[in-house]
Amino acid sequence: MAARKTFSPVQEYCLDAWQRSILFLDILRERGNIYREHSALPIPNVLHFEVELVRDGRTLPRPVNYGLVRIVPPAGVTIDPAKPPFIVVDPRAGHGPGIGGMKPNSEIGVALAAGHACYFIGFRPEPEPGQTIEDVCLAQAAFVEEVAARHPDADGKPVIIANCQAGWQTMIMAAIRPELAGPILLAGSPLSYWAGVRGKNPMRYSGGVMGGTCWTAFAGDLGEGLFDGANLVANFESLNPANTFWQKPYNVYAKADTEGARFLDFETWWGSPVLLNAGEMQWIADNLFVGNKLATGALRTSDGVRIDLRNVRSPIIVFCSWGDDITPPQQALGWISDIYAHEREIAANGQTIVYCLHQSIGHLGIFVSGKVANREHREFATCMGMIDLAPPGLYEAVITDVGPDTAHPELIDGRYLFRLEPRTLAEVRTIVAESPEDDLRFVTAARVSDAGLGLYRTLFQPAVRATMTEPMAEALRALHPNRMRFAIFSEQNPLMKYVERLAEQVRHARQPVSPDNPLLAWETSLSTWIRTSLETYGAARDAWVEAVFVNTYGSPLLQAMVGLDPVAATAERHEARDLVREADEARLRSELEPRFEAGGAAEAASRALIYVSLPDGGYDERGFTMLKELRAAQPAASRSSMAELKELLKEQSLLVRLDEERAIRAIPKLLPKGTDQREATLNAVHSVLEAHGAIPDECKRRLDRVDALFNGKGPSSPSESAHV
Structure with missing residues (x-):
């Protein structure tokens, strides 16, 4: 520390920058060695567990x-x-x-x-x-x-x-x-x-801007029937050039003393691209990425x-x-x-x-x-x-913190309350x-892609396949930038052995720069400028890609050339969906018609729960916890399995949604004859509903109606209940 005081700010910063550079290179050396060792494994993975x-x-x-x-x-x-x-x-x-x-x-x-x-x-x-x-x-x-x-x-x-x-x-x-x-x-x-929105999600335009999936076929042919996953990794990285080309490596350089372990853990996974059959990747590109089928x-x-x-x-x-x-x-x-x-x-x-x-x-x-x-x-x-x-x-799953005013916290597992809200x-x-207009653009892009793929397969694919050999394909994979950037810093490069020795010396004589050094502030400012510049470039590139896609595939002339009728395409899709919907509704009514008055106490209780909860529509884990406790209290011989309970709730929900009034009026016919059994069933309904806390007014009104039905003396319709 005494020696450091003799340094000027420039000397102090230059020494630290040099030491960080050596440590950064050593981290890249370790990454390269890990890449080689990991790639040599028969089943490389990053699972933490045995x-x-x-x-x-x-x-x-x-x-x-x-x-x-x-x-x-x-x-x-x-x-x-x-x-x-x-x-x-x-x-x-x-x-x-x-x-x-x-x-x-x-x-x-x-x-x-x-x-x-x-x-x-x-x-x-x-x-x-x-x-x-x-x-x-x-x-x-x-x-x-x-x-x-x-x-x-x-x-x-x-x-x-x-x-x-x-x-x-x-x-x-x-x-x-x-x-x-x-x-x-x-x-x-x-x-x-x-799917996506304008000004964001540029990855969805890639297939169309590149002209379709003929390039996927070309890449598979260059790989002798194998598609290199490193190409997919490169696509992901291209989304954020600021992070890929500057922020991620700079963060390791800036924190070379502490960031190495975390960086290496992640890069072990990130830097291990796998292969797909060319046919697999072509299916994915044609049917999902571009076709959206x-x-x-x-x-x-x-x-x-x-x-x-x-x-x-x-x-x-x-x-x-x-x-x-x-x-x-x-x-x-x-x-x-x-x-x-x-x-x-x-x-x-x-x-x-x-x-x-x-x-x-x-x-x-x-x-x-x-x-x-x-x-x-x-x-x-x-x-x-x-x-x-x-x-x-x-439903939407809503997760909130458990607070001091949360009702029945003893029914909640952990620090958060999990709730399903109807949507x-x-x-x-x-x-x-x-955006129907954008959907038509993507349909146009898919048809252009099909045409381009057909032309490639007819005119160029035979020549490419005749030219390529397995050693050539392996060499191309080895030279892929997403592999080379790992391998070049491994100890296959003889210069990296010197880096390892220098790094050992640096760690023994490490002298970090003072946080208040003005040159360190200048470095941080320069880093921010570089990151911002790359972000600006990325945003401009994405805007250009979007504009090219929108203007090219939105052209009525191109849409007509590929045989696209916008009105017919939209109508055909909706017609198919409507036919399926009508068939489903008819089938559902036919299957459920005999079930309104079938069942016993379990059907009555679940139907009542669904009916009372319908205005609120949500469910949270407190009610589920209470339901599990009530189920566990039943004798094992008569206890329903979770699969049986699921089918029961599903059927009763469909009945209530299909004809709410008919379903509720039938509750008395499902109830057991004994008063004690009816009371026990009704108490179970109350326990589950009250586990959520205060019951909303409309739900309370419905619960009053259910109480009356269970007691055999209540009104049979909501209008009658309102006058009681």
Whole structure:
């Protein structure tokens, strides 16, 4: 310290800058070495937890490079065999597997802490020859079956957490095999790729501005039938040039003494691109990125089965964020308004859809943020049973802090109150910001893409395939910038051994600059200027891309050239949706007609609960906790399973929604003859309703009517009740 006082501010800053440069280079050296070691592993992943292989996808009738592993519970964690198991599915979107369990405090960690057995579906870095997206979805179905079979005592089907691109994969699986899964949590998952708003979400324009998916086919041919996931990583990084080219590396340089470990942990995952079959990537680009066919029900399996998201029987939870520039809320939620015209259709179809909006977290934070894990993911894990039992409909999950004025805090698990608030399709459309004009532009882009792909396959693909060899393809992958920037700083570069020695010397003689050094302030200001300049460039580039897309594909001439009739295209889509809606309503009425006066005390109680709650429409975990306590108090022999209770509540909800008055007037016919049994049933209804705190006036009026019906002396209609 005495020596430092003899330094001028310039000398002090220059010494610190030189030392930080050496430490920064040493961190890059470590990153390069980790990249080489990680890439050499047969199954590279970043899972924090110990695992046991359960099923290898290569042994399936249609082999895939996916596998199912069981997460070994850490010491001190107790698994409840009655709780449904959780399955975390990682995205194959360029990076390797493990993002859902990188840290103890993660999606896997909170599920384990809640007492659920956990499984993980990951993948090897190279695909099996000939594997298709359909093969992958069928393999996931086999894995879910395997998990369910291993937990016969679980009170519910396996819960699936699907991250990012694993979301559409899981939804396809659930649409093909709707009987397999329990609740499905889609975390940052895009399902409606055309959705977005002007001035934001520039990634949705990429396919159209590039001219279509012929470049995807070209990249697959250059890879000798393999598509390099490093290209997808590069696309993600291009969204934010300020962070990619300056802020992230500068942050490590500026905090070279402390930032290394965190940086290396993340880069281990970020810097491990995997491969896809060219056919897999072409299917994704044609049908999802550019075609947007999943949200519109235009996809079919190889044997002709239509992939319709309306067929999914599991509750669907969509977790998205306004701070996500890769999967904005519009793309996460747009599929709902694509396939439904009104929230009544969702209920009539027996689907439960819940969405949860974070205000600021970025795309990766949805999976890896400790704060998100402690709040949102923990609440999802502890309240998944409540979501599974919720009557069909559209809800928003609202998570609030438990305060001193919160009623019945003893019924709440943890620091937050989880509540389902009813929502309308109009509210979803406000979020999605639908634009029929933009949809026509994307349809035009998709048709241009199909034409371009056909021309490439006819005119150029034979020559490219004849030219490429496997060694050439491997060399191109090795020279990809997203690989070279890691490898070049590893110890394959002989100069980096000198950096390691210098870094050891620097750490022994480290002299950080004083926080009040004027040159350090100048450095910070320069960094801010560089970041701002790159952000300005990024915004200008995005505006240019949007303008090119909008003006090119909005041209009436181009739309006419590709055979697009705007009026017919819109009418055809709405006509198909209306036909499905009418068929569903007719089927529902036919199935439920005999059920209004069928059942007993359980049907009467659940029908009363739904009727009284209807004006408020919301449900929170306090009522669910009370419901579980009442169920646990019943004799084991007569206790309904959670699956039976779910079907009961679903049916009674549909009856009330179909004909509220008829359903309520029938309650006395469902009640047991004994007065004590009626009283016990009514007390149970009161206990669940009062667990939420004060009952709203309209709900209280309805409860008074239910009391009268249970006592056999009340009015049979709301108008009569109002005069009592």
